Amino acid sequence: NFMLTQPHSVSESPGKTVTISCTRSSGSIASNYVQWYQQRPGSSPTTVIYEDNQRPSGVPDRFSGSIDSSSNSASLTISGLKTEDEADFYCQSYDSSTHAVFGGGTQLTVL
Amino acid sequence: EVQLLESGGGLVQPGGSLRLSCAASGFTFSSYAMSWVRQAPGKGLEWVSAISGRGGSTYYADSVKGRFSISRDNSKNTLYLQMSSLRAEDTAVYYCAKEVSSTMTLFDYWGQGTLVTVSS
Numbered sequence: 001n002f003m004l005t006q007p008h009s010v011s012e013s014p015g016k017t018v019t020i021s022c023t024r025s026s027g028s029i030a031s032n033y034v035q036w037y038q039q040r041p042g043s044s045p046t047t048v049i050y051e052d053n054q055r056p057s058g059v060p061d062r063f064s065g066s067i068d069s070s071s072n073s074a075s076l077t078i079s080g081l082k083t084e085d086e087a088d089f090y091c092q093s094y095d096s097s098t099h100a101v102f103g104g105g106t107q108l109t110v111l
Numbered sequence: 112e113v114q115l116l117e118s119g120g121g122l123v124q125p126g127g128s129l130r131l132s133c134a135a136s137g138f139t140f141s142s143y144a145m146s147w148v149r150q151a152p153g154k155g156l157e158w159v160s161a162i163s164g165r166g167g168s169t170y171y172a173d174s175v176k177g178r179f180s181i182s183r184d185n186s187k188n189t190l191y192l193q194m195s196s197l198r199a200e201d202t203a204v205y206y207c208a209k210e211v212s213s214t215m216t217l218f219d220y221w222g223q224g225t226l227v228t229v230s231s
Contacts, residue, residue, distance in 0.1 A: 035217045037156075044206060044221040045156065090156055094216035099170050100146065100158035 002026045004091050004103035011109040014081050020106045022091035023073040029093075034074040036065055037090045039105075045090065049076060078108075086110050113137040113220045115207050120225030127197050127229070133190040133207030133222055141165065141185040144210040146218065147192050149203035149227075159205070160192065164213060175201075197229045 003025040012018040022034065034052050037045035047056050049065035052074065062081075067074045074091055091103040119131040131147070146161040160181040161170045169181050180193040190207050204226050208218040 033215060033217060037218075039156075044223055045218075046221070047219060050211070050217065050219075088155075092156075092217065099161055099172075100148075100216040100218075102148075102156040102158065105155040 001098045002093075002095065002101060004093060004101055006089075006091060006103040006106045008104070009107040009109065011111055012081055014083060014110055016081050017077060017079040018081060018108065019078075020076045020089055020091075020108070021073050022075070022103050023071065024093065027095065028069065029067050029072045029074055030069050032093050032095055034065070034067060034091055034093045036074075036076045037092065038087045039090065040087045048089075081110050083110050113209065115209065115220055115222035117205065117207055117222045117225040120205065120227045122228045122230065123197055124231050125198060125229055128193070128195040129197065129227060131192040131194070131205055131207075131225060131227070133192075135188045135190065135207075135209070138209070140183075140188040144213050144216075145183065145190045146208045146210060146216070147181065147190075148206045148208050148218070148221075149201075150206070150224075151200070151203040154203075157203075158216075161210070161216065162190070194227070197227075199229050201227060202229045203227060 005023045036049035038048045039045040053065040062079045064077045088105045090105045094100050114136045116134045147159040162181045178196045182191045204224040206224045207222045209220040211217045
């Protein structure tokens, strides 16, 4: 079994860039895809990044994803921050024994 | 358009039972694995259970193993979660989620959720 660890919260000003990390506790981050979800208050999660670094249609190109094997982590980067980006963000991955694993979530504040 | 509509949530006493349903439309239901994911009030997402497209394989989180049972009726395009021996810590919004494929437990569509409250 493995865990995904995210910072509890991040904050940045409008127009700036923020990066949210997601560190895998055991096993390689590259062994299974990482997906990122955005969840606004009172709403269901929606995908902003799939297969480590792919953007679904409709998600602005201000959102990007990457993985770093040296730190065994994935990252979500949001550039040109807008107040509408305020939300909770979750990373998620999987393996055959643990099935699905979510990170603890990161609250993004744009102020 | 893919739609997932959960129902069956409500208030139940500790030790009680409840059955959740998720009506699916807009895709070939039997071709996709489905999962239940829950979110306790003010907390993060927790995967609960999954079932393969044909229903032959089921998977559970350790926290619900032996108490919850997932099933599906492909003729009705409906997913179920039978919950028993409920505890206060099972209080959460329960989402059904469509998996991207049978080989990757990643989710592309989510329902709106149904709230389960376990309290006396």
